[in-house]
Amino acid sequence: MEKVVSVTDLKKTFDKKPVISGITFDVFRGEIFGFLGPNGAGKTTSMRIILGLLKADSGSALVFENSLETSDKTRARVGVLFENNGLFDKLSAYENLKYYAELYGIPDVEERIVELLEFTDLKSRKDTLVGTFSTGMKRKLGIARAILHRPEVLFLDEPTSTLDPEAQKMVRDLILHLSEDESMTVFLSSHNLDEVQKICSRVAILHGGRIKALDSVENLRKNSGVTNLNITLSDSLQSEQARFVVSTMQDVSDFKKTGHGFSIALSGKSASGVISGLCSAGINIEEVVKGKRSLEDIYIEVMKEEAEL
Numbered sequence: 001m002e003k004v005v006s007v008t009d010l011k012k013t014f015d016k017k018p019v020i021s022g023i024t025f026d027v028f029r030g031e032i033f034g035f036l037g038p039n040g041a042g043k044t045t046s047m048r049i050i051l052g053l054l055k056a057d058s059g060s061a062l063v064f065e066n067s068l069e070t071s072d073k074t075r076a077r078v079g080v081l082f083e084n085n086g087l088f089d090k091l092s093a094y095e096n097l098k099y100y101a102e103l104y105g106i107p108d109v110e111e112r113i114v115e116l117l118e119f120t121d122l123k124s125r126k127d128t129l130v131g132t133f134s135t136g137m138k139r140k141l142g143i144a145r146a147i148l149h150r151p152e153v154l155f156l157d158e159p160t161s162t163l164d165p166e167a168q169k170m171v172r173d174l175i176l177h178l179s180e181d182e183s184m185t186v187f188l189s190s191h192n193l194d195e196v197q198k199i200c201s202r203v204a205i206l207h208g209g210r211i212k213a214l215d216s217v218e219n220l221r222k223n224s225g226v227t228n229l230n231i232t233l234s235d236s237l238q239s240e241q242a243r244f245v246v247s248t249m250q251d252v253s254d255f256k257k258t259g260h261g262f263s264i265a266l267s268g269k270s271a272s273g274v275i276s277g278l279c280s281a282g283i284n285i286e287e288v289v290k291g292k293r294s295l296e297d298i299y300i301e302v303m304k305e306e307a308e309l
């Protein structure tokens with residue numbers, strides 16, 4: 001598989017404080033790669049180094065085997081969207097795209113602009129000033145701007161933060177479309193774990209400048225060694241009593257009340273042991289559904305392990 005991004009033992013300190021402490025990972029062609037981590041984990045710093053905007057202290061960060069700091073040819077194969085979208089409020093959607101298209105010397109400008117306005121469903125707003133756009137529309141136009149030159153890899157920093165759920169879905173669909181239909185590789189930094197679980201093929205979880213997990217979403221969920229049990233009760237008023245009963249059981253954690261019952265995380269112990277324990281305590285169970293841990297669960301486990309070290 002072709003490596004699009006290749007990061008090797010990357011290190012960076014700010015004011016003698018280590019911010020990136022030797023991270024290594026690759027992103028392969030066609031992937032939607034999720035780059036996760038809490039505030040201050042070092043995501044933006046890593047991205048800035050990969051994009052050639054910041055110098056590392058040591059290690060290497062290559063895109064298509066070149067450093068973006070020195071290779072203009074490789075830079076032309078890369079699209080970037082940071083949070084501010086890079087748009088001018090006092091220009092229309094069309095004028096914004098035209099400005100960038102001319103700046104980058106894009107051939108067949110008019111055709112490409114129409115294509116992108118259609119792709120982002122903004123054709124009817126072509127002549128509207130961007131300053132009047134909703135945050136979601138601005139983000140979609142930001143994506144159109146970032147892919148004007150048909151990049152092979154697109155870097156997105158928190159593309160759906162500050163968007164409402166409907167706009168988040170629109171942006172998510174655009175990203176999926178770019179990956180599936182245009183074969184674009186996507187490097188996505190995000191705090192939205194549900195979104196990452198929905199669209200990313202592989203993820204890296206960063207904490208304190210180190211990679212704590214690096215795998216496909218499916219493998220992380222499968223290999224966590226923990227199962228979720230979602231239990232529906234005949235009488236939801238019994239959930240507090242159930243909380244007490246499971247709190248006395250070993251290998252059971254993460255009790256969460258749900259609409260008609262609760263969910264728990266189970267490590268080691270069999271589900272039947274939990275169910276018989278609850279039944280003998282007089283709790284009436286209507287349904288038990290076994291499920292894999294979500295990416296959010298895994299992320300929280302990784303963060304908890306770090307806090308305990």
Ligand SMILES: Nc1ncnc2c1ncn2[C@@H]1O[C@H](COP(=O)(O)OP(=O)(O)OP(=O)(O)O)[C@@H](O)[C@H]1O
Binds near residue numbers: 039040041042044046
């Ligand atoms: N130019 C800088 N000078 C000094 N410290 C910096 C600089 N840029 C980032 N840092 C520090 O480096 C650490 C990592 O910051 P970074 O922005 O990479 O984290 P992040 O994972 O992107 O966080 P967030 O999710 O909040 O954007 C933070 O402690 C931050 O304060």
